[in-house]
Structure formats: structure tokens, C-alpha cells
Amino acid sequence: MLGKINVHKITLIALAIVINIVGSYIALVLHLPIYLDSMGTIMTAILLGPFYGLFPGVLSALVTGMTSDIYALYYMPVGIVLGIVTGLIFQRRNISNKLFIKAFCISIPASLISACITANVFGGITSSGSTMLVQLLAKTPLGLTLSCLIVQFFTDYFDRLLSLWLVFSVIKKLPDSLTNKLKN
Template sequence: MLKKMTPKTLTLCAFGIALNIVGSNLALFLHLPLYLDTLGTMLCAALLGPLLGMLVGASTALFVGLTTDVFSLYYSPIQLLIGAIVGLLFKYLRSPKKWQILSVAGVISLPGTLTSTAITYFLFNGITSSGSSMLVQLLSGLGLQKALAIFLVQLGTDYLDRLLTFYLVLLIVSALKKRQLFTA
């Protein structure tokens, strides 16, 4: 169930979308093998719950897809998955502990990895706007089957991206709660 939409909630959602857009475009323009497009999704999911996290992720995919990177539209299911998973993790674990970061990053990234592997393989034959496409082409050129190359690259890049992003979210949520700036 959605909470009442307050100015604070709307502002945080808009800020989350902006964070995602900046991160996404930074990764796109620098051809990074990371995506940096889910910080706002995870932050809103952690603070506001899975539905608003999913809304932020879907809004980001739509905006970025219509402005700077059309591939983003096709990967919107990953944003939805991340919003749902992070929101549920924070709902049931409250605030995951630092020692749980490695395993939680795996829980967050694996469903998206499987989904993005299928999207990348079936829709784009391994070539997207992401810097990780270069790694896929390299592995394929070395003789690895394309689907396996895509999966391995997605597994590594997704996990690293989600690990970094989730750690930042934990730091931000912890700082907000210590200063009592946000009580969700």
C-alpha cells in the first residue's frame, strides 16, 4: 500500500530520479562498465518502500530512454526488480548490517542479472550502449559462447554496481537516521 504522498515524499522521489539520471549519463558518456543508474531507486526503496522505489526506477528508465539512452527503456524491468527487492529487504531486515553487504548485493543483483542477460542476448545480441558491451565482445572474440559471455559480464558488472550502490545507500540511510532527518 502506498503511503500518503507528502511534499517530503515527492521531493525524495524527484531527487532519486535525478540521482539515477546523473549516474546513468555519467556511466554512459564515460563508457564505464558499471551502470550507476540505481542509487536513487535503492535510496527511495529503502526509505519509502518497494512501490515508490519501483516508481522511481520506472520513471528513470522512461526519462533516460526518451532523452539520452533508448536502451534504458528495455532495461526498465531491472529498475523495477531492484526497487522491489531493496524495498522488501529494508522492510523485513529494517537496516541491513555492514557485514551483510556482500550477500545482500548478491540478492539484489542476481534477478536483474538473469533478466538483463536475457534482454541483452535476445534483443541486442550482446551489443548495447553500456561500456560492458566491450567486455562481451572481447570474451566472444576469445571463443566464449555469446550467451555465456553476456551472463558472465552481467554477473560481474551488476554485482559490482549493486555492491557499490547498496553500500552508498546504507551510508546515506544511516546518516539520515542518526540526524533524525528521515523517519520512514
């Protein structure tokens, strides 16, 4: 449900964009095998639903792509799908149940899209720290596309699991007065 747009929702989306950008920058600079670029998207999708959940992914990909990591632009569809799927899975805001299963469910569609982009657009070589794993597996009988899918799924799963855990930790600390303002 969309609800009425208000200053609290706009502020949350802006904060989510900053969280995504800072997370992606940390992962890029440290060459981590996870991405850290979806915490804000996940938080927005859980608190505001699937429609609003797609905005942080799109806008942070635009900003990151134009400032520090051009690859982010190509992965914008992943942020869109992640925001929508996360918003749909957490529509009832039941954030405490089945964290591992929910991380798995939101990782599958994003991993499929990411793997296709990585294999077909970039030949398996991106700015991510997981690129080395893809290149190693690509030399096996698995081939490039399957190697991208395997590495992408595992890195996405652990990235989403960490993101969900951090987001849930934050959401549980939010005052009811704020979450009620976000619902309206």
C-alpha cells in the same frame, strides 16, 4: 507497507530519479563498465519499501531513454525488479549487516533480466562500457547468452555494491526527523 503519500516521499522519488539519471549519464559518457543508474532506486526502496522503490527505475528509464540513451527504455523491467527486490530485502531497514550478501541477492534477478535483454534484443551490443567484455567472451565456447550473463552479473554486483555503500553512507547521515516523516 504503503503508508500515506506525502510531499517528503514525492520529493525523495524525484531526487532518486535525478540521481539515477545523473549516474547513468556519467557511466555513459565515461564508458564505465558499471552503470551507476540505480542508486536512487536503491535509496527509495530502502527508505520507502518495494512499492515506491519501483518508481525511480521506471521514470528515470523513461527520461534517460528519451534524452540521452535509448537503451535505457529496454532495461526498464530491470529497474522495476531492482526496486521491488531491494525493498523486500531491506524491509526492516537493517542497512549495516551483510552488505556483500545483500548486494549479491539484489544483483541476481536484475542480472538475469539484463542478460536476457542484452543477448536477445541487442545481440550483446549496448551503450555500456561492458559491451567489449561481452563481445570478447562471446567468441569463446561460452556463447553470447552465457557471456552476457557472466559479464552482467559481475558488473551488476559491483554496481550494486558501490550503490549500496553510497546509499548507506547517505542514509546514516539523514536526521531522524526526516526518516520519521518518510515512514508515515
